[in-house]
Amino acid sequence: MTGADLVGAARLGLSYPATRYEQASVELLGDAAAWLTVSGATDGELLIGLIAMAPADQVPEQLELRVHFGLAAGQTASSDVQVVQAEFVAPDGVVLAVPAAPTGVPPTTSQFQLSAARPNPFTGETHFVLSLVEPADADLAVFDLVGRRVATLHEGPLPAGDHVFRWDGTHTDGARARDGVYFYRVLGAGASVTRGLILLGGR
Numbered sequence: 001m002t003g004a005d006l007v008g009a010a011r012l013g014l015s016y017p018a019t020r021y022e023q024a025s026v027e028l029l030g031d032a033a034a035w036l037t038v039s040g041a042t043d044g045e046l047l048i049g050l051i052a053m054a055p056a057d058q059v060p061e062q063l064e065l066r067v068h069f070g071l072a073a074g075q076t077a078s079s080d081v082q083v084v085q086a087e088f089v090a091p092d093g094v095v096l097a098v099p100a101a102p103t104g105v106p107p108t109t110s111q112f113q114l115s116a117a118r119p120n121p122f123t124g125e126t127h128f129v130l131s132l133v134e135p136a137d138a139d140l141a142v143f144d145l146v147g148r149r150v151a152t153l154h155e156g157p158l159p160a161g162d163h164v165f166r167w168d169g170t171h172t173d174g175a176r177a178r179d180g181v182y183f184y185r186v187l188g189a190g191a192s193v194t195r196g197l198i199l200l201g202g203r
Helices: none
Strands: 009-015 021-029 035-042 045-052 064-071 082-089 112-114 126-132 136-143 149-158 161-167 180-188 191-199
Touching: 021 035, 021 045, 035 180, 035 191, 045 064, 112 180, 112 191, 126 136, 149 161
Parallel strands: none
Antiparallel strands: 009 045, 009 082, 021 064, 021 191, 035 045, 112 126, 126 161, 136 149, 136 180, 180 191
16 A cells, blocks of 8 residues: 555455455554554454554555465465455544455465464453464564553564463553553564454453
8 A cells, every 4th residue: 555654544344255264364564563453354354453653754655464364174265355445544533535446355375373362351361372484583562552562472583383472461560451452463574463352350
């Protein structure tokens, strides 16, 4: 997408055959640290939310999203995914008129994947898996709804393979986080993947 520096937030909707794909994740390429990405998939629909975390004059003009789908058993990849919805809002809250016709999305392969958290919602502790196709430097952290870093779970190199991480609902300094919605994001190699968390029974 060109003109991303004019956008403060965006909402995208994709449709896909739920019988073919059993999971979906979103990867942000380029200057991924400038954006917080939230996504959720259910019943053949993937919704993607984008929130600019940097000042407007520091948001890059170019933005590239890559969507990864996990195939169900016995299925093969195809381009039967469509972008069916696109809403954009400027940093000052003005809705931008950006026409977007349904668009096909070609299949891709992911360099790393971030699993859904289990359990979610959670009270004591939740865990998730970061899978790397090859060794990479990774910054894995938890953020609140306004983009503030709550806890850093890993920062540095990781070997290829599956890595289990846990969050016990506390800040980096050990203080208990408040109940509410949080996001955990992995950032590395110019790309990022973000998923949501709900903490209950905090403070």
